[in-house]
Amino acid sequence: MDFRTIGCVELNSVAWGMHIADEMVKSASVKIVLARPTCPGRYIVIISGDTSAVQSAVEVGRELGADMTVDSFTIPSVHPDVLPAMSGTTVAPKIDALGVIETYTTAACILAADAAAKSAEVQLIEVRMAAGLAGKSYVTMTGDVGSVRAAVESGVAGVGEAGPVHSHVVIPSPSEELKPHLM
Known part of the structure; x- marks a missing residue:
């Protein structure tokens, strides 16, 4: 898979994190790079795909996550390291x-x-x-x-x-x- 563009939504809920991860991949042609709980009871979803698909999926994740969204980003041309x-x-x-x-x-x-x-x-x-x-x-x-x-x-x-x-x-x-x- 080409990891040129990545996107992330970090949430304050493990349950909502799983739900958001599912909705993000259903909303656009993206793949999950990482989806897992982190401390303290947060959940991080990192996806990859073409830039417009990643931007769209991140926006879906942010909107659905609403006040459970802690942080998010889209990075086109992520550094290979x-x-x-x-x-x-x-x-x-x-x-x-x-x-x-x-x-x-x-x-x-x-x-x-x-x-x-x-x-x-x-x-x-x-x-x-x-x-x-x-x-x-x-x-x-x-x-x-x-x-x-x-x-x-x-x-x-x-x-x-x-x-x-x-x-x-x-x-x-x-x-x-x-x-x-x-x-």
């Missing part, structure tokens, strides 16, 4: 500088990861989605210090109106003790 970082299939890179962006929603974190990866020569390490994080999510990335600083700045700005960023940091030279705990 985003999905492997979300699924934990990133090949462990050599870690130079480390950048971290922590957000209040999973959708905002994915937006930050995409914006960061598109803005500078960095490699995404992981997008950790809300599991055991009280609903927050974070993305980690590596590269040279200047690239990581630029990527973190762009990632924070890339969240836009999706929700506030909780925190962000650039660690110019992470310790060897920390590195094994990053993936």
Whole structure:
């Protein structure tokens, strides 16, 4: 499947999340990339397809979710590092500088990861989605210090109106003790 355009609806209800996932795929020619509960009792639906179909399905999800909708997005031309970082299939890179962006929603974190990866020569390490994080999510990335600083700045700005960023940091030279705990 071509994962060029992805869309997301994050909901405050597991039951409604399942219902919305079903309605989204019935409303347009899209495929589910991910549909699962996250903390604290939220549900995330990520779909893929052509841009207009994804936009249409996300709008259906937002409308049906109404006040249960926490966040949403559509990303045309998603960066190729985003999905492997979300699924934990990133090949462990050599870690130079480390950048971290922590957000209040999973959708905002994915937006930050995409914006960061598109803005500078960095490699995404992981997008950790809300599991055991009280609903927050974070993305980690590596590269040279200047690239990581630029990527973190762009990632924070890339969240836009999706929700506030909780925190962000650039660690110019992470310790060897920390590195094994990053993936």
